Amino acid sequence: MEEEVPFDDVFLTQSADLQTLEQLLSQIFMPMVTNGAGGEASNAGALLHSMASSSTQSSYRELLSNMQKFHSQVKQALQQLTGDVTLHMPDIPLDDIDRAASDDDIVNALESAMADWSHALATVMQRESQKQPNGKGPLAEIEFWRERCAVLSSLYEQLNMPQIKTMITILEKGSDDRNLMVGFKSQVAELTKLAAESRDNVKFLTTLERHFKNISSGPLAGILDTLPPMISALRMVWIISRHYSDDQRMGNLFQRIAREIGDRVEAAVDLRQMFRMSPEEAVELVKSCKAVLEHWYTTYMQVREKIEMSGRDARWEFPKQLLFARTNFMAEICTDLIEMIEIVDDFFKFLGPELKAVTGDTVGIDRVVHRVVAMYEPIESISFSVFDPENAQDWATAKATFFADNEDIKNATRDLIDSSFRKLRSAEAACELLQSFKSIKSRGAIQKQVMNKFNDILEQFAREIDQLNEIFETHKDNPPVTKSQPVIAGSIKWARSLLARAKQTMLKLMLTEERIIRETELGQMVDLRFRNFGKSIMTTEKKLFSTWAESANATAMQHLKQNILSRNAQTGEISVNFHPDLITLIRETKYLDRMGFSIPEIALNVALQEEKFLSWLEGLRSMLSLYFETVNQLAPVEKELLAKKLQELEGSLQQGFVTLNWNSLGISEFVQACNKAINTFQQVIKQVQKNSSIIEQVVYSIAGSKLVTEPPFDAEVLDLHEYYESLERRRMDYTEKLVKKYRTIGPLLGKIEEVVAGTNTGKSPQLSGYYRFWERAIFNALNSMVLNAMKELQRQVNVRVRRGGGA
Template structure:
């Protein structure tokens, strides 16, 4: 249907239902249901709550209530006498104040039927209640309103003075005014000692203070206040003089607040611009702000004290800290956004340092060109700033730990390094274990999320120290891991890869010592490589391949040695992460000296080869290698140079060089060794031959004198006598000079027997003289 018609039907339905509900609530049968909720003074509020609940939760800014005092039928004639009605607005305290001051208070103060003592007692408490209720109602809006008793407003002061009870009630109101004014005057001390307030809050305070003091000043000249003052003046009240003194302070404070607001207003626009700037861009605006504060200091008649200027600069420090806190995201820090979070934290630290530097420059300039000393409390101004800078450094350390121990870079974890070798899987497992322990410590630190950036939160230091203790344990574990990883390093390239893997951890002081030690070990490996190459280079006869020429082979051999050290040096030169240590510089210097020596050896070898060449070798290139044969028609002859000192190269030159090299290097030494061995063996055989010949001949000559004796011994054994025979045996036909001599000796010995035969057929020796003769 038409939305307009629908709206009309809803409005009509609403009005009809409200009218019906109102009629039903006024009927006697409905009255019993609501009777228990009606109590004095609170009946309107209870009824309004019941009415709101009854209307299906509708929210209204203003309600109309009807209260029936007696269960009688309501007619047009008795409506005003039977029903009490009115309105209740949304805020309950202002509504209560209007109800009490507009409805109940006039009736109570105008009532003369009560006994005097009860009336005075009730009126006294009612004045106190209205004074507190009025003060509370306007303090919600930031204003101070004096409660003026309406009881004596229509009476002359001379008449009121005669009523002592009424005068006491007016003195009670003036005491309440005095307390209110003192609170307003002491509010400045509260804002000056505010720890988290900024310059904009200071400006807003002086604006509210100016409005508040101006409002109080206007109230002090109102007719009601003046009337109370005149009554108490006639009554010679002791409370009037303190109140008049405070009233004068209010007037002076109003003028002072207006002056301070005027001067502080020049700071409003610059500070509002800071709210939209990043911390790294704030430093350019700080000199102007310091100059504006100095202008206020020099020109303001009231805002020029040491306490107020120190407080203003401290509020400026608070403002800078607040802006920096808005730029820092703790969630991003603990979620691994290391790079961007560190940039934000570094920007905050630079902003705080710039603020302090600009302040010190302004102090120096003011001291140099002004006769008025700069006597502000610098420690109080920058105490919070220094604490905040340290807090930012702690968070940067947290970011660094995430980068070092958990591989977080900017919201993502870097790839896990690959360790080769037999210990590679174990090293990887140890590295993952370190990451797990770190994440547990980080989770514990994140639990204090709410108070990390609050410099007044002292519990942060205890939590952060626990985190640091866990990090120290991880540093020890990482040092052991680096040491175990380098146990199997045997070449420079492998060591460079490991140092590159652990390079991100070298920024930590504890791990850096182990890292530098392993870098020294790496350079020691390089020194060993250089020493090995140097020994190879210093060989008198290098180990050349048989097919290589003398000079070119030696040059190539030296080039291979240089390429070996160049490859290692290139690896070290590309390792930008290696620390600069003395051992490394010495190794590089040794390498450079070796390279120079190798280059010099190559140049010398080339010069030696060039010296063996013929001076006219260039012209010989013009001679053709083939020519027409003069002996055989139609044939070609080889036209090699007949006067060259070396044979021309041919396809078989490498094989010939290999054969010559084989002959010169293997066969010739082998032939010499075999010849020397043959000669030695011949000499030894000759020596042994002559030795055995001489020894055998001598032994035969000594034994031949026994030859005639042995047959005699055999015959004696057979029973014959021991006498020499005249006949010569067959073996005696073999004679030589030695044997003949021995025969003569043996014949002579027969006449002197040296042995005798016993009865048993044994040969026995002669007595001792004969045995000695044999010997």
């Protein structure tokens, strides 16, 4: 039999689980996803960051929206389960309704319970009628109806439980207190009506919740996208809902939306940081705020106009003063702030390092900059809310002071203009200065004064053209060329750089005031000087190029026909025969081609093959390096021994001296063949040197042999005959060992003969000098051995003679 679980236990278990789930959502998961989506950024920097949408932030926002919806449903279910009113049900057997209705004790108990229920219903409905939304925004309205729905639905569901319905039926049959029953039924009807109203309002307002959340915590750019669908959704609620179709309730909701939008903008715009931010970021932020405020008004009016034009739905006659007075005023404040930020930015851009570099008046410019800072500091330190319409007069006073200071700074700027143009250092910089002056907003006084300075700039430019022309005429025959450039291209580049300096200034002057240059006498004079200077540059440039072009093809053909290898007549040294003029030709061609010149065909083809030539040069140089390294490691006797091999090796290079030139196609194969011949020769050297080192060890062992040694220290004294026999035995032993070693030299020389001459006779004419070398070495080793033995014998005799004399 299944165990019955009391209703209160089920209720408590479900509410505890839901409460744990709600805490996890609100305290852990919601903050994590909110941070990923950009958060509720209320400061300017975070707002600007959140405005830069990306696919990742979009995904986070979608997840946040779904999680918020789920969180709201969990909260609603929790509120319904944990309603603060629980109807008491007496513990009475209700199996038989007729018997219970006839039982006075049961009826009295049920009447007492109904009286308690009636009192609880009256208390709840009175309390709910006195409640107000806890907050100023639209989300507070949704939460208000959601809480009311939870409380009333909890009571409504309790009253519709089978047990309570059975109790009511018993009282209807058995109770004599009709007033109690009528009052209770009236309260139930009122509760049913209020519960239905709250459920209906929650249902419709829930469709608006995500829009309200975007307004409350989303980025400003998201609010712009949210307003049109939100107003359209409000229109649908206005049309369909039974309770939000009256002016008062819908009007209050619109006022809450307007208040929320205004609060978001007010929180975003921090006057203490506005002038400290990047001007671009500050202007973008305030423009976004202004766009939100204006879009709120225009979107509302567009939907209102559609309602009026349709003629089917009730018109929106909400008080505009309550909806838009504050937001429209805030939009005007945003316009003032944008103008102020741009004015300050224009001054700072003009009074910057460029102006100091041109004028040199650092002190005067810093003085004006301090005045600009003093102009906006009162705006930063405003203590009242500039977005509150009640402070409109205070804001007007602060704004008037700002613009008055702006006019004073303009006057100081005009004085700075006069002093700046009196100390002109360069026409180009002065022209940029002129444009900087023109960019400052004013009523025309600064622009007019600046234009009067244009003639001074033209005179300065005329002097600069004369200076450039003097530099050109002085150095055109031997111009300064950068280290990395060839002579012709470097000379043309230098000449063009002079022209570019003048041309850059001329273009800026033309862009600034072309009319003055074309129509005034001074302007025409400057234009003529510039053109004459340009013609001189172009004439020299053409002369340099034509002279080079005439000889380029001949130079290329002459040096490409030369053999790839050459031998120095005096030293006999072999080298790669790639003429330096070809390298210069390639470099000149590359630079001149980049400059736009029409390069002669042969020179261009040579330049296009640069990588191939470089590859050949690298291969040839590596091959010769290996050749010299191999040959130079040979001793004179080895060179004599390998003379024929050396001739064969040098013969493999012969093509490079006779046949191959830089137009040949077989250079790579030639390099490979030479490297192969060198490697073969190296193998011969290794074999010769290996055998010769063994022979050398034998020679060293002969030279170092000791035929005569000192007798042991503790040995008996020998007479002359015994001493002679001891020396003879040692000499014969050593001689026998040395003879064995000596006899190994013949086979080693035979191996060398096989490698060098290809024979193994032991008397090859090709190795005659090599034989002499080792014969002399062995003879010298024998002499050294005998001489050392005689010296040792003499030493021992002398020692004993001295000992005998001493005795």
